[in-house]
Amino acid sequence: xxxxxxxxxxxxxxxxxxxxxxxxxxxxxxxxxxxxxxxxxxxxxxxxxxxxxxxxxxxxxxxxxxxxxxxxxxxxxxxxxxxxxxxxxxxxxxxxxxxxxxxxxxxxxxxxxxxxxxxxxxxxxxxxxxxxxxxxxxxxxxxxxxxxxxxxxxxxxxxxxxxxxxxxxxxxxxxxxxxxxxxxxxxxxxxxxxxxxxxxxxxxxxxxxxxxxxxxxxxxxxxxxxxxxxxxxxxxxxxxxxxxxxxxxxxxxxxxxxxxxxxxxxxxxxxxxxxxxxxxxxxxxxx
Amino acid sequence: xxxxxxxxxxxxxxxxxxxxxxxxxxxxxxxxxxxxxxxxxxxxxxxxxxxxxxxxxxxxxxxxxxxxxxxxxxxxxxxxxxxxxxxxxxxxxxxxxxxxxxxxxxxxxxxxxxxxxxxxxxxxxxxxxxxxxxxxxxxxxxxxxxxxxxxxxxxxxxxxxxxxxxxxxxxxxxxxxxxxxxxxxxxxxxxxxxxxxxxxxxxxxxxxxxxxxxxxxxxxxxxxxxxxxxxxxxxxxxxxxxxxxxxxxxxxxxxxxxxxxxxxxxxxxxxxxxxxxxx
Numbered sequence: 001x002x003x004x005x006x007x008x009x010x011x012x013x014x015x016x017x018x019x020x021x022x023x024x025x026x027x028x029x030x031x032x033x034x035x036x037x038x039x040x041x042x043x044x045x046x047x048x049x050x051x052x053x054x055x056x057x058x059x060x061x062x063x064x065x066x067x068x069x070x071x072x073x074x075x076x077x078x079x080x081x082x083x084x085x086x087x088x089x090x091x092x093x094x095x096x097x098x099x100x101x102x103x104x105x106x107x108x109x110x111x112x113x114x115x116x117x118x119x120x121x122x123x124x125x126x127x128x129x130x131x132x133x134x135x136x137x138x139x140x141x142x143x144x145x146x147x148x149x150x151x152x153x154x155x156x157x158x159x160x161x162x163x164x165x166x167x168x169x170x171x172x173x174x175x176x177x178x179x180x181x182x183x184x185x186x187x188x189x190x191x192x193x194x195x196x197x198x199x200x201x202x203x204x205x206x207x208x209x210x211x212x213x214x215x216x217x218x219x220x221x222x223x224x225x226x227x228x229x230x231x232x233x234x235x236x237x238x239x240x241x242x243x244x245x246x247x248x249x250x251x252x253x254x255x256x257x258x259x260x261x262x263x264x265x266x267x268x269x270x271x272x273x274x275x276x277x278x279x280x281x282x283x284x285x286x287x
Numbered sequence: 288x289x290x291x292x293x294x295x296x297x298x299x300x301x302x303x304x305x306x307x308x309x310x311x312x313x314x315x316x317x318x319x320x321x322x323x324x325x326x327x328x329x330x331x332x333x334x335x336x337x338x339x340x341x342x343x344x345x346x347x348x349x350x351x352x353x354x355x356x357x358x359x360x361x362x363x364x365x366x367x368x369x370x371x372x373x374x375x376x377x378x379x380x381x382x383x384x385x386x387x388x389x390x391x392x393x394x395x396x397x398x399x400x401x402x403x404x405x406x407x408x409x410x411x412x413x414x415x416x417x418x419x420x421x422x423x424x425x426x427x428x429x430x431x432x433x434x435x436x437x438x439x440x441x442x443x444x445x446x447x448x449x450x451x452x453x454x455x456x457x458x459x460x461x462x463x464x465x466x467x468x469x470x471x472x473x474x475x476x477x478x479x480x481x482x483x484x485x486x487x488x489x490x491x492x493x494x495x496x497x498x499x500x501x502x503x504x505x506x507x508x509x510x511x512x513x514x515x516x517x518x519x520x521x522x523x524x525x526x527x528x529x530x531x532x533x534x535x536x537x538x539x540x541x542x543x544x545x546x547x548x549x550x551x552x553x554x555x556x557x558x559x560x561x562x563x564x565x566x
Contacts, residue, residue: 005465092303210404213521
């Protein structure tokens with residue numbers, strides 16, 4: 001009896017691994033024609049996406065660049081803010097503020113991305129249009145700004161737990177030496193927790209790169225090579241969401257979208273595997 | 288010495304500001320939604336179908352509410368059992384070995400899967416290959432796949448948080464492991480598990496990218512038939528905004544959606560928190 005329950009649960013657990021494998025395999029099969037006909041290098045670095053033209057041009061270079069630009073931009077803003085916030089929560093906040101702030105962070109993750117996108121498009125974009133007299137306020141910067149708010153909760157909770165994982169002896173020793181608390185935090189805790197903090201930021205990057213609705217509504221959706229943070233672009237998820245419904249099943253266009261999905265999938269998966277490796281090392285290492 | 292103190296004060300100020308900024312963002316979002324959305328919400332908005340030309344300028348969002356409820360119920364019924372079984376394996380049966388490492392990593396990778404990729408996979412497999420068409424079943428499967436890792440992680444944590452003494456006492460009394468699991472551990476962890484499932488439901492209700500390619504329709508009565516498309520709140524909000532149908536109705540829809548999610552989240556948080564305090 002005991003064995004049966006355990007075996008059953010193990011089987012179900014294996015099914016999830018199988019599912020993940022089959023997703024990768026399935027996407028690779030669906031997009032096989034693209035990899036053989038266009039070639040991986042030309043597909044990833046190509047700058048023109050014209051699946052309906054003759055001859056068809058399939059290149060997702062501009063989309064990859066837009067994705068990286070929005071995600072990195074979001075990270076530039078979210079990482080310092082998130083780290084400060086995590087330090088505040090882990091070290092400085094009085095109990096009653098923590099009890100108030102932590103649920104607030106959880107609720108921020110509960111707000112769906114489409115609402116973030118909608119608010120960004122009605123408030124932020126309007127703001128840019130009115131105050132900077134732009135013809136249309138959508139830009140990669142707008143998308144980054146909204147993504148910042150979206151990835152903050154993930155960065156905060158991951159880096160807070162990294163800070164809390166520092167053994168208390170360090171705190172006691174520093175305080176016994178008469179070191180001030182901000183000094184202790186900056187010079188002792190952050191260096192000790194730096195792997196975990198880096199992991200939190202990488203996690204935020206993965207989240208930002210895969211986010212669909214906010215970038216779909218805010219980035220402008222034009223297929224030009226983005227030259228600055230304030231130009232428009234079309235990140236990969238937005239491309240897939242916009243064109244999947246209109247592409248003919250089995251056409252090269254359809255397969256191109258799957259190839260784009262596969263690129264995104266592999267990118268995000270490798271980030272997650274890197275994180276798993278980090279965690280594995282930390283558990284086995286000294287700290 | 289005084290420079291040191293200055294830097295300390297500066298650091299403290301920055302940390303406090305960062306913490307408070309977050310609170311301001313949350314309150315700002317909620318306040319603005321209520322401010323702009325409350326005028327659109329009345330009984331007719333909640334209980335009527337979209338009307339007017341273009342569709343949605345008048346009338347209500349009842350089919351979208353019904354569709355979203357159908358979707359989250361279907362997603363939870365698909366993901367709950369496999370998720371729970373995986374969590375039980377990870378918490379109770381797994382030893383610190385390669386297998387549990389692989390499964391943990393899998394769950395973590397699935398949690399990080401971009402939602403549009405889940406949508407893409409389900410579109411190709413269920414809608415096209417299996418011939419379900421744009422249907423409630425395909426969307427429910429996509430959402431189920433998406434919330435599976437949430438169920439696993441929350442249920443695993445709830446099981447691990449159960450007091451260790453129960454296990455030790457049970458084993459020393461010679462009770463079998465599965466009996467302890469069913470009669471002691473699961474009931475003890477129940478609030479946490481249910482809280483996690485509510486959290487997953489909220490996650491499913493807000494997801495837009497997977498359903499816009501597998502299930503959502505711009506206007507349909509949302510009968511709940513497994514092979515028919517339904518309307519859904521997030522997709523309705525997207526359409527209202529992107530087709531520039533009606534900004535007022537869009538704010539109303541967003542407010543309804545966010546309130547639904549906040550209620551789910553708050554209940555989930557209370558359940559999970561209560562468990563943690565006792566444990």
